[in-house]
Amino acid sequence: MTDTQKPVSAVVPELDSALREAVERGLPTTIADLCALVRIPSVSWAAFDRNHVAESAEAVAGLARDLGVFDVVEVKQAGIPGTDELGQPAVIATRAAQNGKPTVVLYAHHDVQPPGKDEEWESNPFEPTVRGDRLYGRGAADDKAGVMAHISAIRALVEAEGPDFDLGITLFIEGEEEFGSRSFAAFLEENHAALSGDVIVVADSNNWDIDTPALTIGLRGNVTFRLTVRTLAHASHSGMFGGAVPDAMLATIRLLSTLHDAEGGVAVAGLTSHDQETPAYSEEQLRRETGLLDGVSPIGHGTILSRIWAQPSITVTGIDAPTVDNASNTLAPAISVRISVRVAPGQDAQSAYQAIETHLTENAPFGAHLEIDDLDTGEPFLVDTSGWAVASVREAMADAWGVPPVDIGVGGSIPFIADLVRVFPAAQILVTGVEDPDSRAHSPNESLHLGVFKRALLTEAYLLGRLNRRDPAA
Numbered sequence: 001m002t003d004t005q006k007p008v009s010a011v012v013p014e015l016d017s018a019l020r021e022a023v024e025r026g027l028p029t030t031i032a033d034l035c036a037l038v039r040i041p042s043v044s045w046a047a048f049d050r051n052h053v054a055e056s057a058e059a060v061a062g063l064a065r066d067l068g069v070f071d072v073v074e075v076k077q078a079g080i081p082g083t084d085e086l087g088q089p090a091v092i093a094t095r096a097a098q099n100g101k102p103t104v105v106l107y108a109h110h111d112v113q114p115p116g117k118d119e120e121w122e123s124n125p126f127e128p129t130v131r132g133d134r135l136y137g138r139g140a141a142d143d144k145a146g147v148m149a150h151i152s153a154i155r156a157l158v159e160a161e162g163p164d165f166d167l168g169i170t171l172f173i174e175g176e177e178e179f180g181s182r183s184f185a186a187f188l189e190e191n192h193a194a195l196s197g198d199v200i201v202v203a204d205s206n207n208w209d210i211d212t213p214a215l216t217i218g219l220r221g222n223v224t225f226r227l228t229v230r231t232l233a234h235a236s237h238s239g240m241f242g243g244a245v246p247d248a249m250l251a252t253i254r255l256l257s258t259l260h261d262a263e264g265g266v267a268v269a270g271l272t273s274h275d276q277e278t279p280a281y282s283e284e285q286l287r288r289e290t291g292l293l294d295g296v297s298p299i300g301h302g303t304i305l306s307r308i309w310a311q312p313s314i315t316v317t318g319i320d321a322p323t324v325d326n327a328s329n330t331l332a333p334a335i336s337v338r339i340s341v342r343v344a345p346g347q348d349a350q351s352a353y354q355a356i357e358t359h360l361t362e363n364a365p366f367g368a369h370l371e372i373d374d375l376d377t378g379e380p381f382l383v384d385t386s387g388w389a390v391a392s393v394r395e396a397m398a399d400a401w402g403v404p405p406v407d408i409g410v411g412g413s414i415p416f417i418a419d420l421v422r423v424f425p426a427a428q429i430l431v432t433g434v435e436d437p438d439s440r441a442h443s444p445n446e447s448l449h450l451g452v453f454k455r456a457l458l459t460e461a462y463l464l465g466r467l468n469r470r471d472p473a474a
Contacts, residue, residue, distance in 0.1 A: 012469060015160060016399065019461040022156035027454060030152040031135070033063060034448075035128040037110065037144040038137040044088045044111035044179040053175050056110045057089040060173050063151050064093040069163055070171070071095055072194075078187035087183025088175035094194050097168025100472030104464065105170045105197035105427070106153075108146035108204060109177035112139035113442045120444035134438075134447040141448040142441035145434040146203035147173055149453075153460035160465060167468035170197055174416075177204070180376050181416040188423045197427055199389045199467070200420055201460070205433030208279075208406040210449050213397040213459065215390070216431035218276070218309055218409035219417065221343035221380035223353045224317075227360065228371040229255060232333035239329055247331035249321060251368040256337070258363045259314045259356075264299025270355025271312040274345040274382075278305035279406060289437040309409025312352070313342040342411060349377035349415075378415020388474070389428035396462035401455050432459070 041048075042056035057075045064073045070093040077086045088111060097103045115125035115138045123129040128137040150171060157165060172195060176182060188195060205216040229252040236245060261267040281304050286292060300307040307313075318338035322328070343352040357372060364370050383390070385407070397405040410431075420429060434456040440446050 011395070011399070011466070015465050015469065016462060018160035019156050019465050020458060022159035023152060023454070023458050023461050026152060026155050026159075027457070030148050030155075030457065031450070031453075033151065034135070034140070034144055034148045035137075037147065038128040038139050039126055041115075041126045042111050042139070042175070043114050044176045045114055046179070048114065050088065053088045053111055057091055057173075057175055060091045060110050060147060061093075063147075064091060064171055067151070067154050067158065069095055069154065069158060069165075069169070076187070076191065078183040078190050080182045081186055087187065088179070090175045090187060091171065091173040092191060092194055093169075093171040095169045098166040101166040101168060101470060102198035102467055103168030103170065103196070104467060105172055105195060105200040106150040107172045107174070107200060107202045108150060109143045109174040110139075110147055111175045111178050112142070112144070113178050116444050122445055125444075125446075130450075133451055134449050135453075136445055136447045138446055141435045141439040141446055143177070143204050145448050145453055145456075149203050149434055149456050149460050150201075152457045153464050156457075156461040157464045157468065160461075161468060165468050167464060168197070169464075170195060177414075177416065180378075181419075182376075184416045185419045185423075188419055192423065196424060200424065200427050200429045201393075201463070202414065202417065202420075202429065202431045203433060203456075203460070204414060205410055205431045206408065206435045206437070206439075207433060207452060207456075208408060210436045210438075210452050211401070212403055213401045213405040213455065214408040214433075215383075215394060215397065215405050216410050216433065217383040217385055217407045218274070218345045219381040219431070220309070220312075220345065220409075220411055220413055221347070221349045221352070221418070222376070222378045222413040222415060223341040223343060223349055223356065224374075224376045225339055225353075225372050226336055226374040227339055228334055228336040228373075229364075230334045230369040230371070231366065232331060235333050236331045237329060238331050241331060245331055246366040246368070247333070248335040248368070249332045251365050252335040252337060254365040255360065255363060255368070256316060258359070260299070263301060265301045266312050266314055268312075268314070268356050268359045270358070271341075271352055272344055272347045273306075273312065274310040274347075276306070276310050276345075276409070278303050278309065278409075281305045305409070308411035310344055312344050312347075313411070314356070315340045315342075342413060343380050345380040345382045345409070347380065349379050353377060378413050379418030381414070381417045381421070383429060383431065387428040389430055392466060393430045393432065393459070393463055396459050396466065400458040400462055432456070
């Protein structure tokens with residue numbers, strides 16, 4: 001460990017013991033508060049009721065006010081650039097640092113993904129339900145547990161150190177992460193002073209397994225858009241003209257098939273990969289964690305984790321086409337699909353988009369007309385692991401979990417982190433989380449492992465307690 005990586009706060013056994021006791025005493029209340037948040041269906045997508053997101057924001061603001069440590073607690077919104085719309089409400093609570101101590105910004109999001117089909121859930125998605133060691137419900141893990149990790153850690157700090165501690169804390173709980181954080185950049189600019197800090201903790205990631213913590217040091221970026229393929233001015237009878245006229249469905253299938261090679265690897269020139277070492281991870285583990293069916297082979301090239309963390313991927317996440325029940329003998333004039341591209345660390349999202357746009361244009365079958373709209377991009381991210389805050393959080397993880405953390409990449413994207421880096425270049429960013437490989441975030445039966453949750457709460461309590469005792473001369 002280099003000098004710059006050495007933890008800046010010595011472990012204080014009495015403080016750690018007090019923090020552990022506070023977390024354990026407060027765990028029933030923390031879980032009850034989490035359940036109350038899960039019951040609010042705060043889906044931030046445009047087709048859902050915004051009032052639920054507003055209700056969720058007010059609930060989080062109430063939790064922040066009840067802590068009794070913040071100078072200001074507000075629910076705020078920023079405009080979405082290029083539109084007349086406001087983004088979803090976020091909560092921002094601030095407390096100034098004293099006596100040379102650092103300021104820590106604690107980020108999570110209170111909005112959630114749509115629940116999907118009720119019949120695919122074993123219990124009501126918005127009625128938190130405990131089965132075994134897990135709490136089930138939409139947002140139970142992603143990311144209302146992240147919200148409660150921050151609340152619980154601050155409660156423990158207050159109990160251990162009293163309400164007049166010196167550490168500066170800003171609580172920033174966003175309300176539209178699951179819908180692309182479209183007002184996020186504007187929100188940062190409008191609240192720049194309040195959100196400035198020495199360390200930013202983003203509690204929205206994963207752990208290696210239920211017994212091993214992880215620090216996320218790499219995230220793929222994303223490019224998402226709607227692609228519409230047109231071949232006809234109007235629908236025609238498939239029996240009368242099929243065989244001579246290429247319908248949009250045929251053209252779409254042919255075009256999408258060019259995006260991957262025979263092994264399922266991405267076949268788009270200009271999409272790059274990141275060279276990094278990955279821990280051992282077997283095909284058996286992949287099958288267990290993803291539900292990959294017997295006889296279905298994994299796709300791609302290289303180690304499994306390099307495919308997930310360090311290589312691009314392309315997924316068709318939706319399609320607008322006649323349903324099987326409504327199918328008629330018709331040549332479809334136009335088909336639309338939603339395409340999600342994950343961008344490897346080291347490539348900017350705009351160049352990735354240009355590469356796939358060029359590929360689609362050059363491979364359009366039968367001269368089909370293509371339209372691309374509803375474009376969103378998010379930059380990939382690589383953590384600078386040389387800072388003192390990284391060393392401190394690794395130390396806190398090891399002490400809370402009893403084993404050292406694993407440095408991981410994540411195949412998913414948290415695009416707003418690139419905005420944090422741009423707006424607050426001096427801040428050290430720590431990407432932590434409360435999830436595990438079986439949490440199934442975004443999927444039916446999303447769940448939180450309660451043992452993981454407790455250890456994540458303790459990790460953050462240790463981190464805050466130790467930074468509060470940090471020597472200002474360090």
